[in-house]
Amino acid sequence: EQLANKIAAGEVVERAASVVKELVENAIDAESSQISIFLEESGMKKIQIVDNGEGIANDEVALAFRRHATSKIRDVNDLFRIQTLGFRGEALPSIASVSMVEVETAVKEAEFGTRLVIKGGEVVENSPAPLRHGTKITVENLFYNTPARLKYVKSLQAELARIGDIVNRLALSHPDIAFRLVHEGNEMLKTTGNGDLKVAIAGIYGMNTVKKMVEIHAEDLDFTVSGFVSLPELTRSSRNYISLLINGRFIKNFQLNKAITSGYGSKLMGGRFPIAVIDIQMDALLVDVNVHPTKQEVRLSKERELMGLITRAIQKALASERL
Ligand code: ADP
Numbered sequence: 218e219q220l221a222n223k224i225a226a227g228e229v230v231e232r233a234a235s236v237v238k239e240l241v242e243n244a245i246d247a248e249s250s251q252i253s254i255f256l257e258e259s260g261m262k263k264i265q266i267v268d269n270g271e272g273i274a275n276d277e278v279a280l281a282f283r284r285h286a287t288s289k290i291r292d293v294n295d296l297f298r299i300q301t302l303g304f305r306g307e308a309l310p311s312i313a314s315v316s317m318v319e320v321e322t323a324v325k326e327a328e329f330g331t332r333l334v335i336k337g338g339e340v341v342e343n344s345p346a347p348l349r350h351g352t353k354i355t356v357e358n359l360f361y362n363t364p365a366r367l368k369y370v371k372s373l374q375a376e377l378a379r380i381g382d383i384v385n386r387l388a389l390s391h392p393d394i395a396f397r398l399v400h401e402g403n404e405m406l407k408t409t410g411n412g413d414l415k416v417a418i419a420g421i422y423g424m425n426t427v428k429k430m431v432e433i434h435a436e437d438l439d440f441t442v443s444g445f446v447s448l449p450e451l452t453r454s455s456r457n458y459i460s461l462l463i464n465g466r467f468i469k470n471f472q473l474n475k476a477i478t479s480g481y482g483s484k485l486m487g488g489r490f491p492i493a494v495i496d497i498q499m500d501a502l503l504v505d506v507n508v509h510p511t512k513q514e515v516r517l518s519k520e521r522e523l524m525g526l527i528t529r530a531i532q533k534a535l536a537s538e539r540l
């Protein structure tokens with residue numbers, strides 16, 4: 218099982234940023250209203266996530282770190298050929314196989330919590346812990362036992378930027394959760410969690426940015442499009458500042474990005490992109506999420522119709538701004 222965990226780690230958590238993503242998504246799944254992330258050395262030395270979610274019951278903590286044995290895979294070589302392992306139930310065991318993990322967790326009704334320590338995939342401590350509603354998970358010395366570690370020592374700065382991107386997006390797609398991201402004592406991001414998207418954008422991109430953004434809204438029978446886009450004077454040299462959500466979930470879609478830039482027409486210089494946070498509410502049946510295993514790149518039915526709606530919503534908002 219240890220071998221399987223370690224290999225799954227290569228797929229599910231191949232870098233510090235994906236560890237952060239998996240752990241924060243777990244905290245979101247646990248219905249937390251506050252999630253704090255503390256990093257050292259871009260997460261390679263330490264990733265600590267503190268949430269106030271529902272916690273894990275005492276007798277289930279160790280279980281959460283076990284993965285389903287799979288019958289398909291006999292040895293390492295088979296495993297590397299499989300492209301799309303289901304990720305269900307794989308994140309925690311994968312992370313624990315390539316790091317040292319400590320969990321403190323408690324559910325609401327409990328009399329005491331649990332402290333679990335795992336080293337190299339083996340449970341070395343499983344004991345009662347003081348009650349603190351929610352979960353604190355600490356991952357140390359990531360990839361200490363894999364060759365991947367060497368790769369990261371060279372690109373810590375890039376890894377931190379990636380983590381920032383991921384947490385930004387999770388925060389934008391959950392304005393009702395208060396996020397905090399701290400790297401070696403420096404606060405990189407803080408949102409209030411008051412549920413207001415504009416306030417969340419301010420927490421991430423700053424108040425001055427929000428002042429140069431306009432609200433958009435449009436709907437037809439299939440879609441409701443809402444959010445904020447920057448004025449043509451405020452652009453970036455990267456698409457990274459375009460955040461697209463479908464039914465509150467972050468997605469990627471090249472065509473919709475094009476629809477956004479189309480809304481600016483000739484006002485957008487070549488190679489420049491707006492800052493945008495756009496949520497699309499739609500029937501989930503119109504989305505095909507199974508295009509990519511990480512389920513971020515999606516394919517849409519009625520894509521043309523949605524593109525037109527987005528482009529026109531932006532044109533309208535920018536036009537009324539100039540009156
Ligand atoms: P998955 O999220 O696909 O179920 P994971 O390996 O990420 O698999 O997590 C395993 C289980 O551990 C989750 O299903 C959940 O029950 C529990 N868990 C993990 N993190 C948390 C958390 N922060 N709060 C509450 N439960 C958690």
Ligand code: MG
Binds near residue numbers: 306
């Ligand atoms: Mg998970």
